Amino acid sequence: MDTLDELIDKLATDSLLKALDPPQLEQLLRTARRKELARGEVIISQGDEESDFAVCLLAGGLKVSMNSAGGREIILNYCGPGEIVGEIAMLDRGPRTATVSAVGPSTVLLLPSQAFIDAVLSNPASVVGVMRELARRARQMNLIVESDRTFSMAPRLARAIVRLIDPDADDGRLRHNPSQSDLGAFAGLARENVSRLLSEWEEQSVIRRQGRALIVLNADYLQDLADFGDEG
């Protein structure tokens, strides 16, 4: 088992926990139960009423999705190590709004609601950081709604891909190796059209394929598409 110091190092800099001081953080993490997840394993189920914990990802990857009417999957977000998910229901005690599952073998910490609240309360200065992080998420959701409403397929897929570019890799590799179906569920379009768009972009050398994986060659092009649509 890792030491707590190692765990703390892993926390992403923009995590909901970044605002906590090391002593508070250590206290919080000590109360957390650690869990290993297999690929595809579900840690939070949409609709679940017992929502008294959040999940902190230590290693691997998580997928946040809703299975909506008609059986269609909507992927809201992908998470990497250090990120927190499940805090909406943990904070407002409502039913879980989404399902969280592992995209590969993963290690998570289960943070009990009360422990999280205690940690924040014991260090009031951290409140600002927590609120800031919650605000950042709201901002991102606003962008998604705008994107859904006004943009056609290409810009929406572009935005999804840009969000998935691995910041730790020098080449334009994507995180979490999404399939075309995943990209479709993430961007809100049919898998077949993902296929067609990717072929088109490969022609134009915007992307490249390495086996099944995508490499983004021209991130600026995709970013432009994501920001301004096909017109601009």
Place this chain on the structure above:
Amino acid sequence: MDTLDELIDKLATDSLLKALDPPQLEQLLRTARRKELARGEVIISQGDEESDFAVCLLAGGLKVSMNSAGGREIILNYCGPGEIVGEIAMLDRGPRTATVSAVGPSTVLLLPSQAFIDAVLSNPASVVGVMRELARRARQMNLIVESDRTFSMAPRLARAIVRLIDPDADDGRLRHNPSQSDLGAFAGLARENVSRLLSEWEEQSVIRRQGRALIVLNADYLQDLADFGDEG
């Protein structure tokens, strides 16, 4: 000028401020500048970088909207007295994500960022309530994304209308007297189709028209549509 007590009474029970104790609240409101808005007047502009305040509505109504590429308006929310808007940018100091304007003559308080943070810090117990409220908003945005992605026109419009039913009125009157264009921008569909759907619903006595205003006769029907789509 009203007394502070009167102002405090006006705060909605689920406001971002509900968690503050009266002394803190009074302190906060005392630092706030009061402002009168004419119909259509803009109090927050999308893209604005000076985002160091939130807005608390005392009287009237506010519209939160984004003007997206292509000149299309997207209405994200309508607010009534006691509600707070503009807290995303206030908290994370990023540019304003949306424009806020008055749907009629309104009175607002401008809450300086620092004063809000001070108020929260001076009463740590309020933190839980503030976080809960932020979480509630995130939850609502999730629903909107789901709705946009999976539902056809009718359920989306139904959801928009249900959100606008005036809780203070016994009949099914709507708040803010939205035009068909407004309803379209709120639900994410073309104005012409709003017109067609409303006519259809009037036939079925789901709604009634009073001059230009809408009266909801069968809220359950609309709620069902909003929850389960046309299929269910």
Place this chain on the structure above:
DNA sequence: CTTCATCTGTGATGCCCGTCACACTAGATT
């Protein structure tokens, strides 16, 4: 009352994109 801007009703047109169908590919498993 008249005028003018804004809102509303309704048909015609077209196209974006989801769905269906089916062949093909590539890792996984034995």
Place this chain on the structure above:
DNA sequence: AATCTAGTGTGACGGGCATCACAGATGAAG
């Protein structure tokens, strides 16, 4: 290697919904 399952490529089709066009209605302002 043989098989199997999940993923991919591509055409054809059709429907839902945006857009265009214009007429009628309504109400605010003079």
